[in-house]
Amino acid sequence: MYLKDIIKKQMLWSLIKQKWLSLKRDPKKIFVSIITIVLFVLLYFESGYELANHISSRITKIIFLALLFLAGVLLILFIDIQKIQDLVKNKKFFVPSFGFLFLATCFVIVVISFLCNNKTENLNTFINFASILFVSYVFTRTFSFHKFAKMFVWSLFVVSLLSFISWAFLMISGFDFATSLLSRDSNFIGSFLGAVFYFERPSGASYRLQGPFWEPGVFATFLSIGLLLYFFFFNNKKKSFYIPLLFCICIFLTFSTAGYIILFVILLVFLSQKMKKKSAWVLFGFSLAAGVLGVLFFKQISNFLSLVAPNVFEKLSSENESLATREYSFIYAFKVFCTSPWIGVGSVTARKMYFDLIAANGGIVNAFTSTPGFLIASYGVVGFLIYLCPIVGIFSIRTLKIPTRFFLALSYILITNQENQSQLMLLMICYFYLGFAITRRIPKLVSTSRFDAYSSQANIPLNFLFQHNTKGVVSLNVFFSSLIKIVSILTGIITIPVYLLYFGSDNVLYGAWLTMISVISWVLTLDLGFGNSLRNKLSEAVAKGDTKTQKAYISSTYFVTLIMTLAWILAAFFSVWFLDLNSLFNLDSSVISGFTLKATMLITLFGVAFQLSLRNITYILDVLGKSAYGNSLSLVSNIIVLVAASVIRVTGESRYIVLASVYAAAVIVPYLIPTLQVFLIQKKFPFPSFRATSKASFKAIFGMGAGFFVVQISSLFLWSINDLLITQMFGGTSLVVEYTEYVKIYNSIAGLFTVIQGPIWVLVSAALVNKNIPKIKKAVKASLAVSTALFIAALLASACLPLLFDIWLGDSAPQINWAIVIVFIFYSFINDYSAAFMLISNGMGDVKPQAIIAIATSIAKIPLSFVINFVFGNVLSWSSLVLTNAILLIPYMVVCPIRIRNACKKMTSESKQRNETELVNK
Numbered sequence: 001m002y003l004k005d006i007i008k009k010q011m012l013w014s015l016i017k018q019k020w021l022s023l024k025r026d027p028k029k030i031f032v033s034i035i036t037i038v039l040f041v042l043l044y045f046e047s048g049y050e051l052a053n054h055i056s057s058r059i060t061k062i063i064f065l066a067l068l069f070l071a072g073v074l075l076i077l078f079i080d081i082q083k084i085q086d087l088v089k090n091k092k093f094f095v096p097s098f099g100f101l102f103l104a105t106c107f108v109i110v111v112i113s114f115l116c117n118n119k120t121e122n123l124n125t126f127i128n129f130a131s132i133l134f135v136s137y138v139f140t141r142t143f144s145f146h147k148f149a150k151m152f153v154w155s156l157f158v159v160s161l162l163s164f165i166s167w168a169f170l171m172i173s174g175f176d177f178a179t180s181l182l183s184r185d186s187n188f189i190g191s192f193l194g195a196v197f198y199f200e201r202p203s204g205a206s207y208r209l210q211g212p213f214w215e216p217g218v219f220a221t222f223l224s225i226g227l228l229l230y231f232f233f234f235n236n237k238k239k240s241f242y243i244p245l246l247f248c249i250c251i252f253l254t255f256s257t258a259g260y261i262i263l264f265v266i267l268l269v270f271l272s273q274k275m276k277k278k279s280a281w282v283l284f285g286f287s288l289a290a291g292v293l294g295v296l297f298f299k300q301i302s303n304f305l306s307l308v309a310p311n312v313f314e315k316l317s318s319e320n321e322s323l324a325t326r327e328y329s330f331i332y333a334f335k336v337f338c339t340s341p342w343i344g345v346g347s348v349t350a351r352k353m354y355f356d357l358i359a360a361n362g363g364i365v366n367a368f369t370s371t372p373g374f375l376i377a378s379y380g381v382v383g384f385l386i387y388l389c390p391i392v393g394i395f396s397i398r399t400l401k402i403p404t405r406f407f408l409a410l411s412y413i414l415i416t417n418q419e420n421q422s423q424l425m426l427l428m429i430c431y432f433y434l435g436f437a438i439t440r441r442i443p444k445l446v447s448t449s450r451f452d453a454y455s456s457q458a459n460i461p462l463n464f465l466f467q468h469n470t471k472g473v474v475s476l477n478v479f480f481s482s483l484i485k486i487v488s489i490l491t492g493i494i495t496i497p498v499y500l501l502y503f504g505s506d507n508v509l510y511g512a513w514l515t516m517i518s519v520i521s522w523v524l525t526l527d528l529g530f531g532n533s534l535r536n537k538l539s540e541a542v543a544k545g546d547t548k549t550q551k552a553y554i555s556s557t558y559f560v561t562l563i564m565t566l567a568w569i570l571a572a573f574f575s576v577w578f579l580d581l582n583s584l585f586n587l588d589s590s591v592i593s594g595f596t597l598k599a600t601m602l603i604t605l606f607g608v609a610f611q612l613s614l615r616n617i618t619y620i621l622d623v624l625g626k627s628a629y630g631n632s633l634s635l636v637s638n639i640i641v642l643v644a645a646s647v648i649r650v651t652g653e654s655r656y657i658v659l660a661s662v663y664a665a666a667v668i669v670p671y672l673i674p675t676l677q678v679f680l681i682q683k684k685f686p687f688p689s690f691r692a693t694s695k696a697s698f699k700a701i702f703g704m705g706a707g708f709f710v711v712q713i714s715s716l717f718l719w720s721i722n723d724l725l726i727t728q729m730f731g732g733t734s735l736v737v738e739y740t741e742y743v744k745i746y747n748s749i750a751g752l753f754t755v756i757q758g759p760i761w762v763l764v765s766a767a768l769v770n771k772n773i774p775k776i777k778k779a780v781k782a783s784l785a786v787s788t789a790l791f792i793a794a795l796l797a798s799a800c801l802p803l804l805f806d807i808w809l810g811d812s813a814p815q816i817n818w819a820i821v822i823v824f825i826f827y828s829f830i831n832d833y834s835a836a837f838m839l840i841s842n843g844m845g846d847v848k849p850q851a852i853i854a855i856a857t858s859i860a861k862i863p864l865s866f867v868i869n870f871v872f873g874n875v876l877s878w879s880s881l882v883l884t885n886a887i888l889l890i891p892y893m894v895v896c897p898i899r900i901r902n903a904c905k906k907m908t909s910e911s912k913q914r915n916e917t918e919l920v921n922k
Helices: 003-009 012-025 027-046 049-054 057-076 080-089 100-117 121-142 145-173 218-231 242-255 257-274 277-296 298-308 308-318 319-339 347-361 373-380 381-395 402-416 424-438 442-447 461-465 476-502 507-525 530-544 547-576 595-615 615-625 627-647 654-666 669-679 695-729 734-769 773-799 801-812 818-843 848-876 879-921
Strands: 200-203 207-208
Touching: 003 121, 003 308, 027 057, 027 145, 027 424, 027 801, 057 121, 057 801, 100 121, 100 373, 100 381, 100 424, 100 801, 121 347, 121 373, 121 424, 121 669, 145 218, 145 242, 145 424, 218 242, 218 257, 218 402, 242 257, 257 402, 277 402, 319 373, 319 381, 347 373, 347 595, 373 381, 381 402, 381 424, 402 424, 476 507, 476 627, 476 734, 476 801, 507 595, 507 654, 507 695, 507 734, 530 547, 530 615, 530 627, 530 695, 530 734, 547 595, 547 615, 547 695, 595 615, 595 669, 615 627, 615 669, 615 734, 627 654, 654 669, 695 734, 695 848, 695 879, 734 773, 734 801, 773 801, 773 818, 818 848, 818 879, 848 879
Parallel strands: none
Antiparallel strands: none
16 A cells, blocks of 8 residues: 555554554564564664764674674574474485575685684684674575565665654754764763764765765665665565655765766666667667767766766766775775685785785775775685675576666676675675575565465474464463563663662672672562462462452462561561671671661662562463563563662762662562552452451462472572672672672573473463373473573573673673683583473472472582582682582482473373273273
8 A cells, every 4th residue: 555545544553553463463473573673773783874983892792793693593493393304304415505505615715714814813804704694694594585675675764764854954953963962972872882873064065964874875875775676676566656766865865976876877777677678778788888988088078067066976087086996996906816816815904905005006095995806805716706696696587688687787886886895784685685596586586485485384493482372382472571581681781880880880889789689689588489389379270260269369378478578577677777787798887887788778678578579460470371571570670770870870878778769669669560450450360358368278379389488598598698608708799799790691591591481380280280291291392492592592602701791891891710601501501401390390389309409408508618619719719609509409400300200100190090990981
């Protein structure tokens, strides 16, 4: 439907609503769409003005890591598991596609080039080029050319529209501006990761439109490619005029000489394809003759154009640096290529040799603008093949007339010699698509897409993740939980620099705050396991439709946890004043007074104690199938504290009391809102009341909850006591900060396991009631698969730990101790797989063995810590405490699988006996 029809019929809102409902019915499409949108945003950031001019290398690393991560996710989601199984079953070799072979060959030669050239000098550029190869392979494997062209055009349309609006505002206001107020600053938050529209005055009173790019000519390049993709590869029956019109207007506003020339060639491409075959050949012959005359009378033509549009065509003067750079850039690059034609010399080395040649010859060339020249000089024969393949691919497109192919190839040559685009990943992906047209006809390439072609029955990880809620292991709810968890991890990572800024980079004060929060978090385990028990029992009551029992379970849980909250507040109020907190936290009273420390402790305890009761709503939301909603509550709390610590600027000891007050409010309000929503507004369950409590419901909740409580408090003790042990055993709170920095990385990865905890827990509980053993086995496989993925992620994080610390903490990053890293890898392995088996046992209600192990490990924690520190302390330092925790988790990893297997065998035996009895009765 055309835009004018939408405006005329006033159907915009209904169309948006209809689109949202269709997306809501197809969670796979939402998932892939979100990943794709984020990928394109990152690809534009990678090409942006801010990134090229003012952003530190830290932002570059973040963008490339995010690109590689999301590309890897797409690659895994679309793996054809059935094809792999068939290859293994039939014992056949994998036959790679042309694209895979081509990119793999390029990668191998690039690695050889890296090994044979200056490794230190060219390391970053080789990593960048290898990343381009990988991301290009993922795109060409996952999306059809039509799908990519559609995404490219629409994303560029949004960028162009924003650019044009900003440019119009500039013309009205009359002053230069950037959309980022801190565009000249390398500040992490203020720079908006390079998403900047900066406008400058090149000459006189005219302004050039350059969009989010560092140079107007680059914007013109993107717009030219957008026009070509829209006209020839968009595959939309009803094409609207406003997209190419906006692109043409923006090209005119760039005042780019090369952009104007390329736009004229694009017009020839369009006309030759629309004409009949003979007319197209006539146009080609006429254009060829005009080109020859243009070369012969170049000076006269350039002088005439300079008179017509001096701001645009003055560059065509023979003495102009811009024209000379375009003319001689490839020639100088070819001379560099001749020094090492097979493997190249590396990007940085090629650039140095390039400018050395210019200086030796006294040329006026001022930049490296030739993309083919840069590719062949840097990577030798690989660069030549990468540049040549799109040209061969263009001539392989049989749906285009031969004259059109010549014009299209000419457009490609002009575009790639306008600016050096070898580092612009988005454009390189587009060129790889054209290159792979060698082996596939464009009509087939346009009409199909890997994403659209796979039906819901296809054996790919994407379909496995998004099966229907009642049949699948992981649902759309888990997807949103995953997003929330990732945002929570990022929020937690950002929190440390913000806290350091809040406390004035004082590790002692910050370490004391961390220790205090760690100790206070023990309160949250004092629900005696009622929350987890409520999740099990309420699920059974909901399945049976027993409203009375539901109210009894909910009321009993809230009543008991509220009593514990009030008791804890009273006990804390009277006991805190008699404790010497300065000695407990190993803090001198000159750093922070005892009164301030006690007031901070009481305020924080007040908020956490009330959260103990209000947190029951998260377990109820799990039963309602809204675990993502429940998981988001802690995220909201963290964001509130993060924003407050970023905005509030308080000096002296009062900063502790202010932060404690904000923390107390942040852990109460987000949980209070959904509680009122579920019980009073939506009335999903009866409102808790004292009369609804019963001895039977209390006994049922407490009977299972006691085991959960023991396991919870043991787990909290094993980790929370580490802060105090580090303070006492290794001297002061400063090491607590280093310990927290390592733990944040690895526990953030392990914490992703919790996104499947609620759904699988409820799934196993329901399967246990129905004696559905196959569903339990599927849950076990899913849990182990997630654990394996998390362990692999931990290995990758360990390999990239220096980079992660540099991105995260910058100059404040700790010195990497690889002995500590090995300890965390071992811990990750034990923790990930023990968590998978413990989750299934929890869903089955088999917590008694875990409780016994928890008691034993809690008793052994401190003496074992001293023993391991005595043996390995000189090498491992405080990480000996982490090694202790890993060893204490091994019993869970051994006992839980045995209990699960025995329970399944028992249910199988009972099922057989029941069936035999039924047969005898019949």
